[in-house]
Amino acid sequence: MQERDIEKLINKRISTRGFLDKPVSQADLEKLMQLATRAPSWKNAQSYKLVFLTGDKKDQLLAEFKTEIEKRTEPRPHYDYETSHPSSIKKRMFKLGMDLYSHMGIDRKDKEGREAHFMRNYEAFGAPVVGFFYIPQALGAWTLMDLGILIGYLSLVAEGMGMATCFQASLAVYPDIVDRYTNMEGEGMKMIVGMSLGYADPNDQNNSFYSSRVPLEDVMQVL
């Protein structure tokens, strides 16, 4: 019997960094999206598209990523990675990395170890499915927020179906390559973020890492 309680699902969800070699059926992907697309959006526009890659297509794409990364090709995401965070927020981002590497027993000075760990992003952590999220290129802030709402739903629906997710900016590093695999060239859509999807490997040490959150008073106020 799978867990279905909202609170337990929220507390269970992590960025899963190790997946079992166990496929996800087309029926399960549809069920996942059937529920996730109940997410609200601006005037019910649903201005998003999600393309899933599986099997050989997924493997070939990841192989292309790996080649680019090994060549140290400059990242060229459609949406520039953000670097202008206020220093209080930069500290949180730094802490996440430190906490994760410490959990994995990787020394902060071990640059190679950290890089090898990070490279697993481009293997989709062994997931059987990768997904790519698109919005129309003419749209902006409101649509990106709507896409986020969909992602929030999707992450919890996946947990409720016994699956696991990892949303990865790293998979958005060469969107032009992705577009070739997703048949999105010339479709007027822009890809912002990728996702690994599948079943968590309970024996992967990455999956016992639980990230912290800032104190509530830093992100909310009641007046």
Add this chain to the structure above:
Amino acid sequence: MQERDIEKLINKRISTRGFLDKPVSQADLEKLMQLATRAPSWKNAQSYKLVFLTGDKKDQLLAEFKTEIEKRTEPRPHYDYETSHPSSIKKRMFKLGMDLYSHMGIDRKDKEGREAHFMRNYEAFGAPVVGFFYIPQALGAWTLMDLGILIGYLSLVAEGMGMATCFQASLAVYPDIVDRYTNMEGEGMKMIVGMSLGYADPNDQNNSFYSSRVPLEDVMQVL
């Protein structure tokens, strides 16, 4: 006993447009955010702030909104409302309005009736709490998506606590007025969207409206 099953909560959630005159406690707002902030964000940055207004402060703000609206002051949202949707998406947005007005028995030619219905947005549909979502003004696309993920979680956690929500671009129409109430003037933050929060009025006809979704093949593909 409140509903806690993820699938039932998703199917239950609507944009609630009629609330009971029943307050939400500070403890419940904290519990709501405690769970919602488990939402994932870019490198765990949590680059958002949510300010809740209740009681007199909320009433005074809504009164100011009403005055502006009645004066037909031009909207001045921090994030321009989007109008460049592809025509296939425009149709969906149009359909939502038509479906809602038809459900409410408001004729599509009854401009006054439609306007009166829309004005309820500026009364927060009678909700005891309004919330305003902020991000640092230096940040953009990725942070807006993170904010959306938070909103997705929040909408479902609220349902799980027996509450209801309505996320409203309409509440973002005069952000400078909001900033005065939320003490956000000069804080380097930009407000994008508002939310009504409280307990749904089961006797409000608005709350028996259930919006449709496009066929799955329009928003997803498996390759």
